[in-house]
Amino acid sequence: MSVANSSNLSGCQINDTTVKPGYVWQDVTEDFMKASSDLDLGELLHDCSFGLFEAMSAIEMMDPKMDAGMMCNQIKRKVLTFEQAVEAGQLKVNNFTAAELIGVMDATMACLVTWLEGHSLAQTVFTNLFLHNPYIIEDRTLKAFSICMLKIVDVIRERVNRASVFEEEDFQPMSYGFKMAYDLTDVRTTGMMKEVEEELNKTLRSTRSKPGEERGSAVEQEHNLAQAVYSRVKFYRLFYSLLVIYTKEKLFQSDCIPQAQKILSQLEELISSIKATISYGIQPAEREATKNDYPTIVGFEPLINQRLLPPTFPRYTVIKDRSEAILYVEELVHHLNIVTTLPDITSLHAILDLFMEFSKSSPCVLARSILQLAVLPTNRRVFGNQPIVEYMKDTIRNFIAPPALSAKCSLHNNSQAKEYVDALLSQAVRPICTLIQITGHNRARQRDKWAHVLEELANLQEEADKVDAYLHGILVKTEPSRNHLACFGTWVLYHSLQSMIYYTLSGFELELYALYEYHYVYWYLHELLFAWLVSTLHRADNFLLENDMASDPAQKGRSNKKNKKKKRTKTLSKEITIAQAQQQMFGGYYKAVVGFRLSGKMNQPSFDFDCEEVRYSHRFAPFANVVTPPMVHYAQYKEMSDLRRYEPEPTAFDVYGSACKCFHQAKALLESLPVQTEEIQTLIKIAKTNFVVMKLLVGGHKKDSVTPPDFDFSQHRVYPIIKVL
Amino acid sequence: MATEISNQTKEDPGLNSGRRKLQKWLNKSMKICMTDGRTLIGIFLCTDRDRNVILGSCEEYLKSPDSGEKEEPRILGLAMIPGHHIISIHVDEDRSLTYNWNMDTS
Numbered sequence: 001m002s003v004a005n006s007s008n009l010s011g012c013q014i015n016d017t018t019v020k021p022g023y024v025w026q027d028v029t030e031d032f033m034k035a036s037s038d039l040d041l042g043e044l045l046h047d048c049s050f051g052l053f054e055a056m057s058a059i060e061m062m063d064p065k066m067d068a069g070m071m072c073n074q075i076k077r078k079v080l081t082f083e084q085a086v087e088a089g090q091l092k093v094n095n096f097t098a099a100e101l102i103g104v105m106d107a108t109m110a111c112l113v114t115w116l117e118g119h120s121l122a123q124t125v126f127t128n129l130f131l132h133n134p135y136i137i138e139d140r141t142l143k144a145f146s147i148c149m150l151k152i153v154d155v156i157r158e159r160v161n162r163a164s165v166f167e168e169e170d171f172q173p174m175s176y177g178f179k180m181a182y183d184l185t186d187v188r189t190t191g192m193m194k195e196v197e198e199e200l201n202k203t204l205r206s207t208r209s210k211p212g213e214e215r216g217s218a219v220e221q222e223h224n225l226a227q228a229v230y231s232r233v234k235f236y237r238l239f240y241s242l243l244v245i246y247t248k249e250k251l252f253q254s255d256c257i258p259q260a261q262k263i264l265s266q267l268e269e270l271i272s273s274i275k276a277t278i279s280y281g282i283q284p285a286e287r288e289a290t291k292n293d294y295p296t297i298v299g300f301e302p303l304i305n306q307r308l309l310p311p312t313f314p315r316y317t318v319i320k321d322r323s324e325a326i327l328y329v330e331e332l333v334h335h336l337n338i339v340t341t342l343p344d345i346t347s348l349h350a351i352l353d354l355f356m357e358f359s360k361s362s363p364c365v366l367a368r369s370i371l372q373l374a375v376l377p378t379n380r381r382v383f384g385n386q387p388i389v390e391y392m393k394d395t396i397r398n399f400i401a402p403p404a405l406s407a408k409c410s411l412h413n414n415s416q417a418k419e420y421v422d423a424l425l426s427q428a429v430r431p432i433c434t435l436i437q438i439t440g441h442n443r444a445r446q447r448d449k450w451a452h453v454l455e456e457l458a459n460l461q462e463e464a465d466k467v468d469a470y471l472h473g474i475l476v477k478t479e480p481s482r483n484h485l486a487c488f489g490t491w492v493l494y495h496s497l498q499s500m501i502y503y504t505l506s507g508f509e510l511e512l513y514a515l516y517e518y519h520y521v522y523w524y525l526h527e528l529l530f531a532w533l534v535s536t537l538h539r540a541d542n543f544l545l546e547n548d549m550a551s552d553p554a555q556k557g558r559s560n561k562k563n564k565k566k567k568r569t570k571t572l573s574k575e576i577t578i579a580q581a582q583q584q585m586f587g588g589y590y591k592a593v594v595g596f597r598l599s600g601k602m603n604q605p606s607f608d609f610d611c612e613e614v615r616y617s618h619r620f621a622p623f624a625n626v627v628t629p630p631m632v633h634y635a636q637y638k639e640m641s642d643l644r645r646y647e648p649e650p651t652a653f654d655v656y657g658s659a660c661k662c663f664h665q666a667k668a669l670l671e672s673l674p675v676q677t678e679e680i681q682t683l684i685k686i687a688k689t690n691f692v693v694m695k696l697l698v699g700g701h702k703k704d705s706v707t708p709p710d711f712d713f714s715q716h717r718v719y720p721i722i723k724v725l
Numbered sequence: 726m727a728t729e730i731s732n733q734t735k736e737d738p739g740l741n742s743g744r745r746k747l748q749k750w751l752n753k754s755m756k757i758c759m760t761d762g763r764t765l766i767g768i769f770l771c772t773d774r775d776r777n778v779i780l781g782s783c784e785e786y787l788k789s790p791d792s793g794e795k796e797e798p799r800i801l802g803l804a805m806i807p808g809h810h811i812i813s814i815h816v817d818e819d820r821s822l823t824y825n826w827n828m829d830t831s
Contacts, residue, residue, distance in 0.1 A: 031775060037743065
């Protein structure tokens with residue numbers, strides 16, 4: 001407050017330390033009661049600027065769901081800060097037993113895991129009082145551990161924030177102003193941990209069983225405890241080092257990856273030894289646990305930060321069990337392994353495929369963030385060294401080989417053409433990065449995001465078509481035999497279609513579709529999305545072939561063998577086969593559903609106010625923003641899927657028969673793939689089973705049953721096994 | 726609604742002295758002690774017949790500020806205190822705080 005302002009307040013007492021005005025309180029309790037009883041029932045007395053709407057957003061005091069401060073007053077125990085507890089002699093800072101150390105470390109890990117699962121830092125990790133001020137801890141092991149833990153928390157928070165592939169349900173980024181040992185460097189932190197390790201090593205050596213010497217049980221016990229502490233200290237040091245390595249921008253250039261690999265294998269070993277010794281740590285005393293207050297071990301205070309929380313906040317944080325926490329960390333370490341497999345990836349499409357595959361295992365927010373940042377670190381270069389545009393060019397060359405991106409084409413030296421291409425590609429950076437980022441989000445959120453990115457891709461598509469047309473105009477003047485039509489456009493279309501497919505398929509995984517909706521969802525996938533995808537890939541593949549030869553006319557004269565070899569390195573045949581197989585699968589499902597409907601096994605429930613058109617439009621609403629492929633509206637769908645178009649009108653058996661063919665074809669296509677991944681094998685099995693089921697139906701199996709069939713998603717989240725009941 | 730009240734006040738002033746008193750306190754600082762011992766200080770914005778009070782820019786103190794112990798308040802913002810949890814109400818009478826608070830928020 002400025003001087004001028006304070007002089008205005010000359011009449012009131014001004015507290016010299018704070019600028020807050022001193023109050024002159026006057027007790028009006030009685031008056032107030034009397035006055036308020038004059039009001040009518042339901043009448044609110046308020047100023048004109050304050051209305052019922054504002055009143056609704058007030059938090060209600062003394063309501064356990066809204067009032068965080070209430071908790072502090074309801075327990076009898078006094079909540080002390082770290083310093084207060086030490087001063088009062090309730091908490092020691094030295095001479096911790098090994099069992100205590102193990103307990104504290106494991107309980108802290110449980111808190112860390114709970115935080116990573118989406119709870120607030122204040123209610124999890126910082127219920128550990130030692131972390132509030134590790135500098136006053138005298139015990140060296142605990143001090144080093146506490147500092148290392150703070151550093152770990154800090155680096156995790158930084159990574160997750162930076163990657164920003166989380167939503168509020170994944171992660172709470174607030175740090176509540178806790179100090180994360182910023183004054184100590186990474187090297188100093190790991191150094192402290194190493195010193196402790198060496199000290200423990202001495203104990204280990206002196207208590208080791210020596211040949212010819214009888215070791216007392218007390219010594220043996222001491223040895224085991226020291227070993228357990230040692231594994232933990234080493235684990236946290238290495239875990240921290242791993243995270244630090246992963247923060248490097250040039251992760252793939254120096255020897256970071258081999259280092260990370262070494263650490264990861266060490267961590268795995270340490271985890272198993274930690275797992276085996278969880279019971280060594282001290283356990284919380286048996287005390288009555290309430291929702292907000294629960295028994296803890298030395299140094300933990302669940303309510304210490306209650307007053308830091310915003311007024312409205314989830315109160316109820318259950319800290320994970322220690323043994324569950326270590327399993328979680330084990331999975332995390334396993335997931336972090338994926339980063340070391342990245343350097344072999346050379347195209348954007350392969351990155352997207354890998355990320356989608358990774359996402360299917362539902363990795364935690366930290367693993368997702370680290371993976372994202374490994375591919376696109378803060379310098380916004382792919383793998384930290386390649387500009388995104390360059391990487392995109394390589395990818396497009398491998399996808400459709402546009403003449404404009406070929407060094408041997410006349411367009412290459414045309415400055416105007418170059419400018420157009422560069423403009424288009426820099427416009428593509430944003431949506432392409434968004435695609436990568438979407439795969440980093442949690443599974444449920446991805447659906448919204450796929451829908452959202454379609455708009456951006458549609459704009460890019462429009463732009464790409466214009467650029468293609470322009471480039472084509474220039475190209476035919478110099479090289480009349482070649483064309484540049486829908487070249488970049490095809491590439492963008494490929495991504496639009498992929499996004500649409502991911503969007504639609506995620507509905508199965510999230511169990512959004514009801515049984516009676518299957519027919520149009522399957523129809524859309526079979527007749528539209530995958531049909532377009534297959535033709536788009538075919539087009540790109542033909543282009544690849546054409547332009548590869550055109551760009552290298554010298555090769556024409558050379559031996560046929562060599563030419564063939566070259567062709568094989570650049571082909572989309574694998575993508576085409578998979579897309580065709582998927583198209584056939586959905587064709588099979590669609591026809592099966594039609595058959596079920598014809599034979600009365602799947603009846604449309606007749607709800608009041610139900611309208612299939614509304615549901616249909618809602619399911620495919622995001623596709624309305626996309627120009628190519630055009631949205632198929634409900635009326636069109638009805639017309640196109642009308643069986644009366646066929647002469648004679650097919651029976652249920654006919655339809656089962658063609659479903660049978662579809663599944664058979666899908667199986668054959670999948671089996672033709674040279675590399676059989678686990679996923680492909682599962683799909684083959686599903687196609688085979690469904691084929692048999694359809695065959696049985698053609699033969700009249702369960703002909704008269706009207707029980708709806710069961711779609712069993714236990715083998716695969718998207719492709720069910722049909723079971724006739 | 727506010728206009729309704731003021732109209733009524735004009736019509737029969739005798740009956741509504743309570744209303745007028747409450748109106749006078751609107752937008753002034755108010756200190757409320759609750760049944761669980763906490764004290765809330767904020768701007769009096771709204772009340773009803775059951776003495777449910779809404780305070781704006783509300784701060785929560787665990788102990789009474791008069792006890793002499795310095796204590797960082799917790800900022801609650803807009804808070805509604807149910808009438809049956811109110812033990813005592815104090816109003817900062819001496820000066821018009823409407824003016825002062827406007828300055829604080831500016």
